[in-house]
Amino acid sequence: MSANPPAAVPPAGPAPGRAFTAVVNPSAGGSAATAILVPLARALREAGAEVAVEYSRDLAHAAALARDAAGRGHVVLGVGGDGMVGCVGGALAGTEAVLGIVPAGRGNDFARQLGVPSDPAGLAALFLEGEPRAVDAVEANGVPVLGSVYAGVDAVANRNANRTRLRGSAAYTVGALRAVLAWRPADYRITVDGAVLDRRGYTVVAANSGFYGFGRHIAPGARVDDGLLDVVVIRDAPRLLFFAVMRELSDGSHVRRPQVEVLRGREVRIELLTPGRTLPYGADGELPGELPVTARIMPGALRVLAPR
Structure with missing residues (x-):
């Protein structure tokens, strides 16, 4: 002190x-x-x-x-x-x-x-x-987390930010820029409540909270008390277009683009189909492991002192 x-x-x-x-x-x-x-x-x-x-x-x-x-x-x-x-x-x-x-x-x-x-x-x-308020949590490969689980260029950016000496938004901005410039599109298999989707793109996010990465509003429709995960998929696009999407994360307007898909469900499994490739997944700013990851909603699992 x-x-x-x-x-x-x-x-x-x-x-x-x-x-x-x-x-x-x-x-x-x-x-x-x-x-x-x-x-x-x-x-x-x-x-x-x-x-x-x-x-x-x-x-x-x-x-x-x-x-x-x-x-x-x-x-x-x-x-x-x-x-x-x-x-x-x-x-x-x-x-x-x-x-x-x-x-x-x-x-x-x-x-x-x-x-x-x-x-x-x-x-x-x-x-x-x-007074305590009941909010949802997420079980990611058996480990409870709070905000979101994400697997793609954002997880790589997270890794870059954790390794830098920069602080605050600068760490995330520089980390994201480095990640995007080096990114190769990933082939995902996404299973949402049993429905299977194959997608090629930049990231898949299973969001309980709408924000991640220092205030980026990745899932503007997400609610922490609705018993659902908002699954945001950013599909493959030219890098210049992806940079435009990144700018739009500040206000959530990216979800209006055709390259962005939003699903909802209680259980989401994210797998990487690209042979010979590994990819980390992130959760609450940490990197617990590599794909695959299964995220399950834990309705009302946490009592927190927060405004209603």
Whole structure:
């Protein structure tokens, strides 16, 4: 923690007797995490709440810390970006535990979808006074995640962004540019609730949340509480056209293009048909493995403090 923390945020209101454990990714957001967490913890304590802070060594440790805190009846705060929030939320999915999101990473896309505030005062008010909301999660090859599962040029861009020293949107922009310039179209087999489609293109996204990749609105119709995945397929197109599609991801208007196909279902399997080729799949900003991947919706599996 900083020796000279920012000024305290005024208490958000009468404390409802909640106890919190913040599970922190020390590397996510760097000093940004401290800048949010210090005044947030102070505001919660001044309102009478109990606050513990735990620093994780890695994602597996973060999941264990989250389950331990939930077992003690604490609201678990995931402090970091989408990878940390997805890990902590995934560890709590299917239980009665409550998650709070402290957006302190590069993307913060699940927090963006839920409308979670990013300032300490707004977070304190939400955590002290908000009621848990049931949202869907996704099981990807048996592992619970929150936002989306994607397999294509975006997963390669994700890998590039994770390897760069750049921060924020610059990491995703440069990573995506490098991925697109080197991309060779992939042949996919996509099975949505038993219906089989073969497609050639740039990516397949099974989205619970509408946002990914630092605010790109990949699935504007996606809802986190409808019990469905929005499956977005970006089919093969000239690179110049794909760059136009990338620009349109900022507002979701790409879905009007004929090269973009949107399906919906409860279970999606994505396979790569290109012989001798491997392709990573991404989930919540992490890269858990390579295709194939099966994504299944987990309706109402997570209780989270978020605006309704």
